[in-house]
Amino acid sequence: DTEVTQTPKHLVMGMTNKKSLKCEQHMGHRAMYWYKQKAKKPPELMFVYSYEKLSINESVPSRFSPECPNSSLLNLHLHALQPEDSALYLCASSQVEGPNEKLFFGSGTQLSVL
Amino acid sequence: DQQVKQNSPSLSVQEGRISILNCDYTNSMFDYFLWYKKYPAEGPTFLISISSIKDKNEDGRFTVFLNKSAKHLSLHIVPSQPGDSAVYFCAASGSGGSNYKLTFGKGTLLTVNP
Numbered sequence: 181d182t183e184v185t186q187t188p189k190h191l192v193m194g195m196t197n198k199k200s201l202k203c204e205q206h207m208g209h210r211a212m213y214w215y216k217q218k219a220k221k222p223p224e225l226m227f228v229y230s231y232e233k234l235s236i237n238e239s240v241p242s243r244f245s246p247e248c249p250n251s252s253l254l255n256l257h258l259h260a261l262q263p264e265d266s267a268l269y270l271c272a273s274s275q276v277e278g279p280n281e282k283l284f285f286g287s288g289t290q291l292s293v294l
Numbered sequence: 295d296q297q298v299k300q301n302s303p304s305l306s307v308q309e310g311r312i313s314i315l316n317c318d319y320t321n322s323m324f325d326y327f328l329w330y331k332k333y334p335a336e337g338p339t340f341l342i343s344i345s346s347i348k349d350k351n352e353d354g355r356f357t358v359f360l361n362k363s364a365k366h367l368s369l370h371i372v373p374s375q376p377g378d379s380a381v382y383f384c385a386a387s388g389s390g391g392s393n394y395k396l397t398f399g400k401g402t403l404l405t406v407n408p
Binding site: 280290 | 394
């Protein structure tokens with residue numbers, strides 16, 4: 181199983197809503213990532229979890245709140261988002277956090293904030 | 295400051311011919327390079343990688359060449375197939391400090407015409 185599964189695939193939310201994005205992997209990977217990708221741009225790193233602990237926060241606004249309940253799951257809680265937060269949100273995993281690691285990506289959640 | 299550059303936003307080739315996608319980098323600490331393929335509304339899929347101790351890595355129809363002195367790498371696809379039509383991202387990471395985080399280029403849209 182080399183899959184990273186993300187739900188939902190599409191999400192439309194208002195600026196006052198609270199929603200969550202979910203990500204799951206069963207490859208035994210101990211590093212998990214959230215990326216944001218706008219159209220025609222490269223993926224941008226948001227957060228890294230290593231062994232279920234937050235390792236990197238790339239100065240992401242607090243309206244994005246990550247959570248890693250266990251080694252297989254990664255959530256991204258969304259609250260009071262802005263229209264400019266509309267993007268494809270990608271989850272990824274790798275065996276561990278560090279150099280020379282291949283990241284395996286999920287299909288993403290296409291988020292639209294109205 | 296872009297550390298990984300893909301200067302061609304798009305490339306169009308005929309089915310059966312060779313596709314050559316180029317990537318340049320500026321960070322001399324980068325020592326591991328990857329190519330990802332991305333279809334619309336999907337996450338990037340790992341394609342092939344190369345370590346700086348090598349200058350060539352081959353996997354089926356895909357070959358990556360690395361020229362460290364020029365800080366340049368290229369992905370060759372031969373023969374190209376219509377199913378190869380996608381956005382190709384070059385990514386790089388290094389062993390030192392925070393350089394291990396993957397840095398992506400902006401991508402090149404490859405169109406293979408039947």
